[in-house]
Amino acid sequence: MISDKTVQLILDTARVQDVVEEYVNLRKRGANLLGLCPFHNEKTPSFTVSPAKNIYKCFGCGKGGNPVQFLMEHDSFSFPEALRFLAQKYNIEIEETQQSDEYLQEKQRKESLYLVNQFAEDYFKNELIHTDEGKSVGMSYFKDRGYLLDTIEKFGLGYCSSNPDKLTKAATAKGYTLESLKELRLTNNYDKDFFRDRVMFTIHNLSGKPIAFAGRTLKTDKKIAKYVNSPESELYVKSRVLYGVYHSKKAIRKLDECLLVEGYTDVISLHQSGFENVVASSGTSLTEDQVRLIKRFTQNLKILYDGDAAGMKAADRGLNIALEQDMNVKVVSLPIGEDPDSQVRKLGSAGFSEFLDKEASDFILFKTKLLLDSTANDPIAKSNGISNIISTIALIPDAMKRAVYIKECAQLLQIDEGVFIDSTNAALKKNVQGKWTERKNQERRAANQAARAPEAEQNEFVQKPQGNQTKASRGKDEFKEKDIVRILVNAGHMPFSKEEPDISIGEFVLANISDVLDKFDNPKYEKFIKTYKGELDAGKQPGLHFFINHKDGEIRDLAIDASSSPFEYSHNWKDKHDITLRTQPNPEENFMEDALQSVKYFKYSKINKKIEDNKKEIASLKSEDINRLQHCLKLHQKLMAIRNELGKQLKIVLLD
Numbered sequence: 001m002i003s004d005k006t007v008q009l010i011l012d013t014a015r016v017q018d019v020v021e022e023y024v025n026l027r028k029r030g031a032n033l034l035g036l037c038p039f040h041n042e043k044t045p046s047f048t049v050s051p052a053k054n055i056y057k058c059f060g061c062g063k064g065g066n067p068v069q070f071l072m073e074h075d076s077f078s079f080p081e082a083l084r085f086l087a088q089k090y091n092i093e094i095e096e097t098q099q100s101d102e103y104l105q106e107k108q109r110k111e112s113l114y115l116v117n118q119f120a121e122d123y124f125k126n127e128l129i130h131t132d133e134g135k136s137v138g139m140s141y142f143k144d145r146g147y148l149l150d151t152i153e154k155f156g157l158g159y160c161s162s163n164p165d166k167l168t169k170a171a172t173a174k175g176y177t178l179e180s181l182k183e184l185r186l187t188n189n190y191d192k193d194f195f196r197d198r199v200m201f202t203i204h205n206l207s208g209k210p211i212a213f214a215g216r217t218l219k220t221d222k223k224i225a226k227y228v229n230s231p232e233s234e235l236y237v238k239s240r241v242l243y244g245v246y247h248s249k250k251a252i253r254k255l256d257e258c259l260l261v262e263g264y265t266d267v268i269s270l271h272q273s274g275f276e277n278v279v280a281s282s283g284t285s286l287t288e289d290q291v292r293l294i295k296r297f298t299q300n301l302k303i304l305y306d307g308d309a310a311g312m313k314a315a316d317r318g319l320n321i322a323l324e325q326d327m328n329v330k331v332v333s334l335p336i337g338e339d340p341d342s343q344v345r346k347l348g349s350a351g352f353s354e355f356l357d358k359e360a361s362d363f364i365l366f367k368t369k370l371l372l373d374s375t376a377n378d379p380i381a382k383s384n385g386i387s388n389i390i391s392t393i394a395l396i397p398d399a400m401k402r403a404v405y406i407k408e409c410a411q412l413l414q415i416d417e418g419v420f421i422d423s424t425n426a427a428l429k430k431n432v433q434g435k436w437t438e439r440k441n442q443e444r445r446a447a448n449q450a451a452r453a454p455e456a457e458q459n460e461f462v463q464k465p466q467g468n469q470t471k472a473s474r475g476k477d478e479f480k481e482k483d484i485v486r487i488l489v490n491a492g493h494m495p496f497s498k499e500e501p502d503i504s505i506g507e508f509v510l511a512n513i514s515d516v517l518d519k520f521d522n523p524k525y526e527k528f529i530k531t532y533k534g535e536l537d538a539g540k541q542p543g544l545h546f547f548i549n550h551k552d553g554e555i556r557d558l559a560i561d562a563s564s565s566p567f568e569y570s571h572n573w574k575d576k577h578d579i580t581l582r583t584q585p586n587p588e589e590n591f592m593e594d595a596l597q598s599v600k601y602f603k604y605s606k607i608n609k610k611i612e613d614n615k616k617e618i619a620s621l622k623s624e625d626i627n628r629l630q631h632c633l634k635l636h637q638k639l640m641a642i643r644n645e646l647g648k649q650l651k652i653v654l655l656d
């Protein structure tokens with residue numbers, strides 16, 4: 001493991017703009033830098049980099065963090081990978097701690113898995129090119145397909161014989177362990193080869209490392225599976241992989257278009273014919289992860305599929321996913337009985353290129369036309385089909401695009417445009433509601449998890465959240481809670497006043513609210529304040545740096561939000577959240593005033609809650625609970641006194 005000292009050094013040294021600038025064009029705006037967000041699709045920049053705070057924040061999609069988080073998010077690095085990347089960039093020597101052996105072992109283990117796969121790829125290649133069986137069976141199959149030797153080499157094509165354990169023996173003889181061979185399922189549980197008597201295709205990841213294999217039988221026996229794939233492993237998660245992406249990514253980016261086909265041989269044939277911007281979803285219907293992978297290189301997707309109804313249906317679900325992610329999707333339907341492989345061989349490069357241009361049609365319009373043809377005499381099927389098209393259109397995030405489709409489809413289907421718009425709006429609403437519920441559920445799950453997590457910083461002031469407080473409720477108080485977090489993050493470390501330079505704003509705030517810490521609406525804010533309190537109690541004064549680099553992602557995100565939100569004061573702030581601010585013009589310089597004000601409002605509201613709870617308890621007490629009743633009445637007086645004093649200071653008119 002990387003030592004804490006090194007981690008700190010890297011975090012202190014890495015500059016966010018250096019890291020981000022390698023991926024995003026930034027231009028200066030005031031003290032910040034602004035660019036188009038690499039994490040979501042946008043036309044006007046809302047991605048902000050603050051060199052002073054050393055963080056980035058997107059006001060469109062909400063992503064934000066320090067340089068390490070940027071790399072983790074953008075390049076799917078793990079935390080240590082991002083640290084190592086930065087260490088290299090800034091010439092920082094990495095000091096490993098005691099556990100480095102474990103870490104190295106783990107790293108070596110993963111790397112050794114790649115090496116095992118590399119061995120297998122080479123082995124299959126060698127079998128194809130240098131053995132009699134490989135030459136006569138495998139090679140003649142590939143030659144029949146018209147594959148050149150270059151192509152075979154480039155894609156790592158190979159062959160495995162019917163010998164039951166030739167690969168396993170060859171690999172173990174070279175020192176690869178049976179354990180790792182089994183982990184990758186190159187060897188089965190009986191110590192025999194997993195792949196036998198097949199031509200082999202190697203599946204590479206984005207950086208060209210072999211992660212899995214597919215074997216195709218050359219037998220015509222229907223009982224034998226045509227393709228056998230490596231099962232999923234640590235290296236291979238099927239839904240995230242696109243076959244051919246390593247060899248195609250450059251062309252996809254350059255041509256700003258990705259062709260999607262179904263099979264391995266389609267990818268290879270198209271490549272050889274000069275169409276290098278092609279990937280295959282290899283059997284599965286397109287997944288969200290796969291679409292995201294394509295989206296890293298282009299927005300434009302052209303799907304080639306079998307022209308029959310079954311092919312269409314299979315393509316449908318994946319297409320919806322692509323539309324939802326705002327890809328521009330076109331489809332090319334192939335003549336019945338042809339696949340891209342056979343079609344390109346039949347037409348040749350120029351002919352196929354012409355064919356693609358001529359046949360590519362917009363997916364939704366194509367679907368509409370197909371519906372018209374297939375349901376001419378079946379009104380029920382037609383009506384179902386129309387609903388399906390409407391829900392597809394409703395998936396498109398861009399309103400302009402939707403409007404165009406509605407117009408064209410309504411015309412094609414001869415439906416009143418108004419009716420079509422109404423139905424689309426209803427479907428949109430359903431989608432939004434579905435997403436909203438999903439988000440709520442996620443939040444609830446996260447909140448429940450947080451409530452269950454052991455809290456190291458528990459103390460007598462802080463009770464465990466109870467009842468509905470464990471849920472991520474959206475009470476009115478959340479804004480006040482957020483305001484407290486904002487003050488602590490931005491100014492907690494500053495001296496409270498000139499008169500009392502030894503007390504920090506953070507200490508002042510906590511001292512004043514510690515008796516109401518059990519009354520939080522939002523568990524995230526509660527966790528944050530508790531963490532803050534824990535640090536203060538331990539004699540430390542946490543600052544922005546502490547929170548931005550905190551190991552708890554929720555705390556980190558809160559700190560980033562609070563420190564980079566475009567200052568949340570606005571003319572309607574008071575009306576919306578009944579918070580008065582006397583410090584409109586330059587809030588950063590007036591935190592003391594803000595802190596006082598926010599704390600008072602926060603506390604006022606929480607004291608009211610305590611009063612309500614206390615009243616409820618009094619009402620529920622039985623006459624014999626005389627001691628408890630006395631206690632509650634005393635508490636009531638005390639709480640009322642605090643509330644009235646706060647009310648006076650805040651000029652709130654009290655009615656009771």
Ligand SMILES: [Zn+2]
Nearest residue numbers: 037040058061
């Ligand atoms: Zn964004």
